[in-house]
Amino acid sequence: MTKQFRIQTLNAISGAGLSRFPDDRYDVGGNVTDPDALLVRSAKLHDAPIPDSVLAIARAGAGTNNIPVDAMTQRGIPVFNTPGANANAVKELVLAGLFIASRNLIPAARFAHELTGDDAEIARAVEAGKKQFVGFELPGRTLGVIGLGAIGVQVANAALGLGLNVVGFDPGISVEHAWHLSAEVERAESMEEVFRRADILTVHVPLIESTRGLVSTQRIALMKETAVLLNFARAEIVDEAAVVAALDEGTLGGYVCDFPSTAVHKHPKCISLPHLGASTKEAERNCAVMAVDELRGFLEDGQVHNAVNFPEAVLPREPGTRRLVIVNQNVPNMVGQVSTLVAERGQNIANLLNRSRGDLAVTLVDVEGELGEDVLEQLRAIDGVLSARALEPAA
Numbered sequence: 007m008t009k010q011f012r013i014q015t016l017n018a019i020s021g022a023g024l025s026r027f028p029d030d031r032y033d034v035g036g037n038v039t040d041p042d043a044l045l046v047r048s049a050k051l052h053d054a055p056i057p058d059s060v061l062a063i064a065r066a067g068a069g070t071n072n073i074p075v076d077a078m079t080q081r082g083i084p085v086f087n088t089p090g091a092n093a094n095a096v097k098e099l100v101l102a103g104l105f106i107a108s109r110n111l112i113p114a115a116r117f118a119h120e121l122t123g124d125d126a127e128i129a130r131a132v133e134a135g136k137k138q139f140v141g142f143e144l145p146g147r148t149l150g151v152i153g154l155g156a157i158g159v160q161v162a163n164a165a166l167g168l169g170l171n172v173v174g175f176d177p178g179i180s181v182e183h184a185w186h187l188s189a190e191v192e193r194a195e196s197m198e199e200v201f202r203r204a205d206i207l208t209v210h211v212p213l214i215e216s217t218r219g220l221v222s223t224q225r226i227a228l229m230k231e232t233a234v235l236l237n238f239a240r241a242e243i244v245d246e247a248a249v250v251a252a253l254d255e256g257t258l259g260g261y262v263c264d265f266p267s268t269a270v271h272k273h274p275k276c277i278s279l280p281h282l283g284a285s286t287k288e289a290e291r292n293c294a295v296m297a298v299d300e301l302r303g304f305l306e307d308g309q310v311h312n313a314v315n316f317p318e319a320v321l322p323r324e325p326g327t328r329r330l331v332i333v334n335q336n337v338p339n340m341v342g343q344v345s346t347l348v349a350e351r352g353q354n355i356a357n358l359l360n361r362s363r364g365d366l367a368v369t370l371v372d373v374e375g376e377l378g379e380d381v382l383e384q385l386r387a388i389d390g391v392l393s394a395r396a397l398e399p400a401a
């Protein structure tokens with residue numbers, strides 16, 4: 007039996023999320039063809055053809071740099087992500103990164119793993135060898151945080167609890183995140199100030215053109231020679247060649263990241279983890295649940311919540327009405343043309359919402375009576391309309 011919606015998953019997605027797609031109406035899986043929506047984690051979509059059937063894409067995670075967002079915007083396709091859903095998991099790994107760096111835990115564990123002999127020989131080797139792993143304590147040191155969004159705020163607040171001084175920089179901090187940031191976090195006047203002052207510096211910005219290579223040769227040159235750089239955001243935010251050069255020259259103390267590469271994974275002053283930031287059961291569940299709910303909201307009701315390229319557009323369904331979901335360019339007279347078209351058919355509009363963001367707008371129109379393919383064709387023919395769908399009355 008053909009089901010109403012088809013969802014193609016391009017990564018392993020937590021069953022806690024997938025089970026929220028009602029089985030009688032959704033076909034879900036990796037082999038689904040002609041999908042209405044794609045559900046991904048880190049799968050790279052830039053070079054993959056995205057079928058014409060796709061109405062929406064959801065990223066079960068924070069970063070959307072693996073998705074061609076601008077091209078999707080041109081096609082009128084919303085790209086959803088799951089803000090904050092994995093922030094605690096990343097915060098915990100960043101804290102682990104702090105301890106890994108401050109106490110030389112990975113080389114120390116490697117040393118212990120390699121010990122040979124009986125217990126007495128091991129005990130002697132331990133006492134002789136441990137001096138090479140002497141670390142430092144955190145209270146009184148300064149953590150620099152660049153990017154105070156869902157993750158950066160949690161990292162900053164937790165670091166205060168460990169006795170660190172925290173200095174942060176984020177010129178675009180949201181009101182919501184500012185509310186959650188401790189007043190004890192000092193606000194830096196510039197990014198360079200953070201690089202200069204940090205004993206440990208951590209980056210929590212998205213990978214976009216303006217943040218690519220943000221940790222550059224010039225900025226690393228501002229850092230203390232003993233400073234440690236943490237990168238649990240994206241590999242490309244850091245100029246790896248510059249980091250390796252600074253580590254080799256002794257002008258940077260260490261690099262802990264979530265992104266192994268040929269440049270760093272075997273370097274004696276680098277620790278890299280295999281992109282584990284969001285890999286907890288809790289984060290995988292939170293992200294999957296949020297992403298599935300966002301897709302269902304859009305497919306079933308035309309609602310837009312947490313899209314990175316679309317305006318928020320949330321309008322409860324008007325009982326008994328059919329809903330037009332129109333994605334259009336944000337230009338004058340779109341709503342006028344849509345409502346005229348409906349009125350000329352002698353149909354009443356029970357409710358209407360028009361929301362815009364940049365060059366794009368979403369128009370939801372709840373209409374009394376039938377809506378056939380003819381009205382959709384007329385809507386799609388309006389200059390500036392990118393897509394139009396009609397939804398049956400809500401169950």
Ligand SMILES: NC(=O)c1ccc[n+]([C@@H]2O[C@H](COP(=O)([O-])OP(=O)(O)OC[C@H]3O[C@@H](n4cnc5c(N)ncnc54)[C@H](O)[C@@H]3O)[C@@H](O)[C@H]2O)c1
Binds near residue numbers: 070156176238
């Ligand atoms: N390692 C992992 O598994 C993992 C998991 C989750 C997120 N991430 C990465 O971490 C990034 C941040 O996640 P988040 O949930 O905190 O996102 P977020 O959107 O809540 O926060 C990002 C913050 O960065 C700020 N920012 C942007 N450009 C900046 C700049 N040039 N200087 C200073 N601040 C800037 C923004 O204003 C925003 O407040 C994601 O985009 C993703 O790439 C990695």
Ligand SMILES: O=C(O)CC[C@@H](O)C(=O)O
Binds near residue numbers: 047
């Ligand atoms: O899905 C993952 O494992 C990683 C997700 C992470 O990189 C993100 O941006 O949220």
